[in-house]
Amino acid sequence: MRFDKRYYEPNFSIHKGKEKRAVKRAMTLFVLAVLLVLVAACGGQPQTVTVVETVEVTKEVVKEVVVTPTPAPETGPRTLTFFTTEADPPQLDALAEIIDEYHQEHPDVFIDVVTGTPATRGERIATLLSAGSDAGIFEIEAAFTREWAEAGFLLPLNDVFEAIGGVDEYVPGSYFELNDTVYALPYATSVYGLWYRTDLFEEAGLEPPTNYEEVLAAAKALTNPDKGIYGIALPGSTNASVNFFSTFLWQQCLDYYTPQGELIFDDPAVLDAIKKWVALTEYAPPGFETWSWGDQITAFVTGSAAMSVYAGRLGVRIPEQAPDLEGKADIVRLPWATRPDSPYVTYGSWSRIAISANTRYPETAKDFLQFFLSGDRLARYDATVIGHMVPPTKSVAKLLENWDSDYARNHSDWLAFFNENAAYTNHPANNMGSVEGCNFVKKDYGPPWAGPVFSKGGIIDLMFQEIYINGTDPEQAWQDAIAKMKDVQEQWLAEHPDWQPPTY
Known part of the structure; x- marks a missing residue:
């Protein structure tokens, strides 16, 4: 990995100069020597003369002048670093192609791609930034x-944001903005929904579910262990379990914390939400207690689940792994609502790109970022996993709905579904207090x-493990989780006494 150190100009200069200020003091003495002109002339008395004296005073003044630094000239050979965790071969190939196109237009600009893993990304970048x-x-x-x-x-990106189309072009909540300054721009998200077998629903005389009672009834009706079919696939472990349950919690007008960080998971209504979620798992395939992300896809494409919660990647796998299910599957919004005013919220997190504030070539970096995130270039990049990588801009969304691929030709309705629901994605670890009352407003903190x-x-994952595997009563598991959540928060606050809740 190669990094350039920024060339710094001084932040300010102290200039000492002399300012000469001439102060003229005129003292005019008038003595009337006109007792009598004749007396003066005759008596030889001394005459009084008016004298004007000019005095020049010099004063030294020291002034401190702040000078705006002159950025290093962005000409000649320049090398930028692009760090990504999107390391699948098709994505790296698409990125390399885009970089080559930019290099053809800017032959002096070279871009080094550095790959890493999501697990180490934050620590890696934080180390570089904190070291300057x-x-x-x-x-x-x-x-x-x-x-x-x-x-x-982070380098402000307002000019890039506006050049691409600004608020009229971007999906609400997709970019990061603080105090009217844009600091991170998105390239994709994933939008989760409820996949269901249309053939099985038709055979059972069922309509696609629109609320919790309907999805519970469908799960029960379609569960047939003798045929190896179960009503719904739900993950019982890892952060997949936490994130999918979170969508259910939000649609009950509930959340874990307020926007100011006050714990509200102890609301009695949360226990009711937990019990309702656990009731759905009664119709999950055996072994779901240890399932994570990929198991959701496997259960559906192998025919063992009539419904499954997942994003667009499941639809991508159908023609690849279960072509017999083509035309027998569809997707709807997550149908967890139990009240008329339930907000619609699904799972998903925007993948964003930022630029280091002290990058050596800020204008060149912004120019490449604008090149990458606009036009058919971003469309080509997101099309590497079409349907799963949902674009942040309206123009790219339309391009992908009409993309030259079998998937787009056969499932443009799925692509439209993902685009229409991208604004409702949320993540429990990234958005504190996004649901207030029954209103969903993404907080990005x-x-x-x-x-x-x-x-x-973690605490929520283990709470469900206690219920699913150890048979712990949901109320007891919930109370234990609350106590642990309080301990974690109190310990963190004690270690960070200066922390202040965010303001919005």
Whole structure:
């Protein structure tokens, strides 16, 4: 990995100069020597003469002048670093193609692609930024974006944002903005919904579910262990379990914390939500207790589940792994509502890109970012996993709905579904208090103590493991989780006494 150190100009200069200020003091003495001109002439008395004296005073003044630094000239050979965790071969090939096109237009600009993993991305970039190193262009985690923006680590991107189309072009909530300054721009998200077998629903005389009671009834009706078919696939472990349950919690007008960080998971209504969620798992395939992300796809494409919660990747796998299900599957919004005013919220997190504030070539970095995120270039990049990588701009969304591929030709309705629901994605670790009352407003700021709560093996994950595997009563498991959540938050606050809740 190669990083350039920024060439710094001084932040300010102290200039000492002399200012000469001439102060003329005129003292005019008038003595009337006109007792009598004749007396003066005759008596030889002394005459009084008026004298004007000019005195020049010099004063030295020291002034401190702040001078705007002159950025390093952005000419000649320049190298930028682009850090990404999208390391699948098709994505890297598409990125390389886009970089080559940019290089053809800007032969002096070279872009080094550095790949990493999501698990180490945050720590890696944080180390570079805190050391004052040039982190270049990089994918940024939502959990760190606000903190890094406030610390001055991120380059403002308002001009790039506006050049691409601004608020009229971008999906609401897709980009990160703080105090009217845009610091991170998105390239994709994933939109989760409920996949269902249309053939099985038709055979059972069922309509696609629109609320919790309907999905529970469908899961029960379609469960037939003798045929190896179960009503619904739900993950019982890891952060997949946490995130899918979170969508259910939000649609009950509930959340884990307020926007100011006050714990509200102890609301008695939360226990009712947990019991309703657990009731759905009665119709899940055996072994769901240990399932994570990929198991949701496997259960559906192998025919063992009539419904499954997942994003667009499941639809991509159908023609690849279960062509016999083509024309027998569809997707609807997550139907968890139990009241008329339930907000619609689904799972998903925008993948965004930022630029280091002290990058050596800020204008060149912004120019490439604009090139990458606009036109058919972003469409080509997102099309590497079409349907799963949902674009952030309206123009690219339309391009992909009409993309030259079998998937787009056969399932443009699925692509339209993902585009229409991209604005309703949410993530429990990245958005603290996004549901207030029954209103969903994305906050783009997660609980700083979120790790032990929402991660794999965290408090919420273990709460459900206790229920599913150990048979712990849901109320007891919930109470235990509340106590642990309070302990984690209190410990974090004690270690960070200066922390202040965000304001909106």
